[in-house]
Amino acid sequence: MGLTKSEIFTDEQNRLASLFKVLAHPARVAILQYIINQKACICNDLVEELGLAQATISQHLKELKNIGIIQGTIEGKSVCYCIDENVWKKIQTDFNTFFNQEVKVNKCC
Amino acid sequence: MGLTKSEIFTDEQNRLASLFKVLAHPARVAILQYIINQKACICNDLVEELGLAQATISQHLKELKNIGIIQGTIEGKSVCYCIDENVWKKIQTDFNTFFNQEVKVNKCC
DNA sequence: TTTATACATCGCAATATTACGATAATAAAT
DNA sequence: ATTTATTATCGTAATATTGCGATGTATAAA
Numbered sequence: 001m002g003l004t005k006s007e008i009f010t011d012e013q014n015r016l017a018s019l020f021k022v023l024a025h026p027a028r029v030a031i032l033q034y035i036i037n038q039k040a041c042i043c044n045d046l047v048e049e050l051g052l053a054q055a056t057i058s059q060h061l062k063e064l065k066n067i068g069i070i071q072g073t074i075e076g077k078s079v080c081y082c083i084d085e086n087v088w089k090k091i092q093t094d095f096n097t098f099f100n101q102e103v104k105v106n107k108c109c
Numbered sequence: 110m111g112l113t114k115s116e117i118f119t120d121e122q123n124r125l126a127s128l129f130k131v132l133a134h135p136a137r138v139a140i141l142q143y144i145i146n147q148k149a150c151i152c153n154d155l156v157e158e159l160g161l162a163q164a165t166i167s168q169h170l171k172e173l174k175n176i177g178i179i180q181g182t183i184e185g186k187s188v189c190y191c192i193d194e195n196v197w198k199k200i201q202t203d204f205n206t207f208f209n210q211e212v213k214v215n216k217c218c
Numbered sequence: 219t220t221t222a223t224a225c226a227t228c229g230c231a232a233t234a235t236t237a238c239g240a241t242a243a244t245a246a247a248t
Numbered sequence: 249a250t251t252t253a254t255t256a257t258c259g260t261a262a263t264a265t266t267g268c269g270a271t272g273t274a275t276a277a278a
Contacts, residue, residue, distance in 0.1 A: 003264090004236065005237085009138075013139050013142070016135075017132065020133040023125075023126065023129040024126055025126050025266085026115060027114075029126050029207075030119075047224095053268050054224085055227080055228095055269075055270090057225095059227090060266095076275065077275045078275095079225065079226095092209070095204055096205075103145055112233055112234090112266070112267080113233090113234090134236085163238090164256085164257080168256090170256095183244090183245090185246065185254090186246055186247095187254050188254075219278100221276100221277080222276085222277075226272080229270090230269095230270105234265070235263080236261100236264090238259105240259085241256100241259100242255105243254100244256100245252100245253085248250080248251070
């Protein structure tokens with residue numbers, strides 16, 4: 001026990017849930033907002049901006065990179081991260097599909 | 110360690126992340142979809158529909174109730190769950206605010 | 219070549235989540 | 249009053265996540 005039973009759910013359900021999971025941490029939300037607001041690549045200003053250790057930030061960046069929502073390019077001795085617009089839009093669309101479905105009023109509640 | 114440092118993030122970041130977290134499990138996504146598709150209250154058809162134990166479903170329902178996205182009404186010896194439209198819309202708006210912001214093209218990537 | 223800087227990765231401790239059996243609580247049915 | 253059905257809650261084992269120090273790697277600077 002303690003192991004999510006992915007096999008009993010649809011691919012769509014698993015995919016949506018794992019997207020939500022990546023965003024389900026305030027540090028990762030903060031990182032995305034920071035990258036967007038800077039409108040530019042950043043390296044580890046994040047370590048100073050947020051109050052987390054370098055190893056921790058690096059780990060969060062990795063998770064964001066895994067779903068492709070951000071991209072890193074090596075620039076000299078630092079790495080420049082930025083939003084991948086295509087992936088961002090795809091995720092946005094997935095969420096909209098989920099959330100913008102009609103929710104009919106139910107009988108009982 | 111191993112404890113999320115909520116205090117270093119903004120309320121908005123923490124709120125968004127915790128909303129995402131509730132949806133970050135395929136069972137909870139499945140439960141929401143099922144309730145929506147039935148367009149009606151359900152009780153624990155869910156236990157049969159999904160292949161999870163009654164205790165597990167009940168726990169997931171509790172988490173969904175905690176953020177208010179679903180509501181339960183006692184109906185005889187069963188409980189009827191349905192989407193709370195107002196909360197659904199509020200969460201939808203929060204996500205849209207986050208996702209529908211302009212993502213400018215960055216310099217480096 | 220040595221040193222410094224910026225990141226990534228490893229390993230670990232603390233904490234959280236997931237799942238479920240057992241049991242309690244409640245209401246309908248007998 | 250007893251039994252049955254439906255749900256909630258408790259306790260616990262298995263697993264996952266979070267955070268960080270230590271260490272490795274690669275590039276730039278000296």
